[in-house]
Amino acid sequence: TMIQTISAMAAANGVAKVTIGQNGLLSTPAVSALIRRHDDGNPLGGFILTASHNPGGKDNDCGIKYNVENGGPAPEKITSKIFEGTKTISEYLIMENFPVIDLTKIGEAKITDEFTVQIIDCAAAYVELMKEVFDFDLLKSLLERDNFKFIYDAMHGVAGPYAKAIFKDELGVPEDCLKNCTPLEDFGNGHPDPNLTYAHDLVEACGLNGKGEKLDGVTDVPDMGAAADGDADRNMILGKQFFVTPSDSVAVIAANAEQCIPFFRDHGGLKAIARSMPTSAAADLVAKKMGTSIFQVPTGWKFFGNLMDSSVLGGEEYNPLICGEESFGTGSNHIREKDGIWAVLCWMSIVAHRNKDKAAGEDLVSIEKIVEEHWTTFGRNYYSRYDYENVEKEKATAMMASLTERIKSGLSGTELLPGYILGDCDEFEYHDPVDKSVSSNQGWRFNFTDGSRFVFRLSGTGSVGATIRLYLEKYESDPSKISQPTADALADLVKAALEFSKIEEFTGRDAPTVIT
Numbered sequence: 001t002m003i004q005t006i007s008a009m010a011a012a013n014g015v016a017k018v019t020i021g022q023n024g025l026l027s028t029p030a031v032s033a034l035i036r037r038h039d040d041g042n043p044l045g046g047f048i049l050t051a052s053h054n055p056g057g058k059d060n061d062c063g064i065k066y067n068v069e070n071g072g073p074a075p076e077k078i079t080s081k082i083f084e085g086t087k088t089i090s091e092y093l094i095m096e097n098f099p100v101i102d103l104t105k106i107g108e109a110k111i112t113d114e115f116t117v118q119i120i121d122c123a124a125a126y127v128e129l130m131k132e133v134f135d136f137d138l139l140k141s142l143l144e145r146d147n148f149k150f151i152y153d154a155m156h157g158v159a160g161p162y163a164k165a166i167f168k169d170e171l172g173v174p175e176d177c178l179k180n181c182t183p184l185e186d187f188g189n190g191h192p193d194p195n196l197t198y199a200h201d202l203v204e205a206c207g208l209n210g211k212g213e214k215l216d217g218v219t220d221v222p223d224m225g226a227a228a229d230g231d232a233d234r235n236m237i238l239g240k241q242f243f244v245t246p247s248d249s250v251a252v253i254a255a256n257a258e259q260c261i262p263f264f265r266d267h268g269g270l271k272a273i274a275r276s277m278p279t280s281a282a283a284d285l286v287a288k289k290m291g292t293s294i295f296q297v298p299t300g301w302k303f304f305g306n307l308m309d310s311s312v313l314g315g316e317e318y319n320p321l322i323c324g325e326e327s328f329g330t331g332s333n334h335i336r337e338k339d340g341i342w343a344v345l346c347w348m349s350i351v352a353h354r355n356k357d358k359a360a361g362e363d364l365v366s367i368e369k370i371v372e373e374h375w376t377t378f379g380r381n382y383y384s385r386y387d388y389e390n391v392e393k394e395k396a397t398a399m400m401a402s403l404t405e406r407i408k409s410g411l412s413g414t415e416l417l418p419g420y421i422l423g424d425c426d427e428f429e430y431h432d433p434v435d436k437s438v439s440s441n442q443g444w445r446f447n448f449t450d451g452s453r454f455v456f457r458l459s460g461t462g463s464v465g466a467t468i469r470l471y472l473e474k475y476e477s478d479p480s481k482i483s484q485p486t487a488d489a490l491a492d493l494v495k496a497a498l499e500f501s502k503i504e505e506f507t508g509r510d511a512p513t514v515i516t
Helices: 002-012 028-037 076-088 124-133 136-143 159-170 200-205 246-260 262-266 282-290 301-308 340-354 367-378 393-409 486-501 503-507
Strands: 017-021 046-050 063-067 107-112 115-120 150-153 224-228 235-239 242-244 272-276 293-297 321-325 329-332 380-391 415-417 420-427 444-448 453-459 466-476
Touching: 002 017, 002 046, 002 115, 028 046, 028 063, 028 124, 028 340, 063 076, 124 159, 124 262, 124 340, 136 340, 150 159, 150 200, 159 340, 200 224, 200 235, 224 340, 235 246, 235 340, 235 367, 242 246, 242 367, 246 262, 246 272, 246 282, 246 321, 246 329, 246 340, 246 367, 246 380, 272 282, 272 301, 282 293, 282 367, 282 380, 293 301, 301 321, 301 329, 329 340, 340 367, 380 393, 380 486, 380 503, 393 420, 393 444, 393 453, 393 466, 393 486, 393 503, 415 486, 420 486, 453 486, 466 486, 466 503, 486 503
Parallel strands: 017 115, 150 224, 272 293, 272 321
Antiparallel strands: 046 063, 107 115, 224 235, 235 242, 321 329, 380 466, 415 420, 420 444, 444 453, 453 466
């Protein structure tokens, strides 16, 4: 197996000890936490073998990620060196006759005088960290209510053992409310991406269709639902017949963190918020009102990690920091990765705090009500993402090259549709305030004079073809207009983006694979 091979290579290259989760399981957030809190001091780093949010198994994806000593993804200066090394490597070291590691038994095995393998409970250290971050007594008080029901879908990914350890063992959630919590190497032949399309069983159970619209005639709908991806770093949050967009999720968590979550209250309050460039500007509005710093970074968690470690690297202190991506990733500086179960506990904390003084049986403040009140205070950023998956790379590249040429030609003042006049357009380039690195070609941005925008970006996390992502955003501050269906509010902007990009002409696709 890959675990055996990596261990044998580590032994041959002078590594003293490797730590492995029982049965080979560790979530990406747990790896980050383990690197930062290991009993033997900080390890040099860790390998994560994962299909992430893509289909897995022997005929599908399995990626290898390397996280460095801060617990976060390897920065570009490291990955670039690794890539250059692949061009010149002529041999590698591996221990011959390496014994088969029994991954089922917790404990240590001394393979040689210089090399030890440690098998640990995959969830124990992570559970302890969550108990430091959140008020578990407050969470229990919510989950014990007869009029609050919670369901969780691990999508047969690695989140299962963590869901059982936290939601069932610590917080008392009935096991039958924890769905698909047995990890399977092929995710039960599913696609472990926690969105409205692929988490369809959870979405339907929460009274919604694949567009996030309310279904008629449904009963026994839970008050809160959540899902994880394959390696448990992504999340989706649902209320009773209500979908929380990832962009809104980051903003609402940030707006409520100091009141509802001890980690932020006990560390001096929130100092900064960061979001990926394609994520909506909802978090920016919260930062402006709270007077905190706001950062807009390229897609990729390593950019958030730099901000979190700024003071260690001689820069300004930005922690506590909350950050997120529209691709269902949310997190903070408690680790250096996005953290799916952390995000679920954040939302539980907000709901629990809002209802802590409610009498037994009294109607509760719902997730939908919490989000609507947020929109009333800050305005609403209508937002949607169109994913065109497995596009032939040549066609995707040609389309993006066309966008680049059109940006160079000068588009300011162009009216794409009545009322939609382009302001500034560019390819996003990020200048890191911490390490001063520059990341170019991070997406094509088209901003309109009314504050609306659409963004195109190529994503390559899967192993087949390319994924074209189209992001659409329109801000509305009028309280009388914040309850429109998202599809209606964005209809004209969608039309403008599709016609402008000629996406059907370039790709042959007349509809996206996924809409979120």
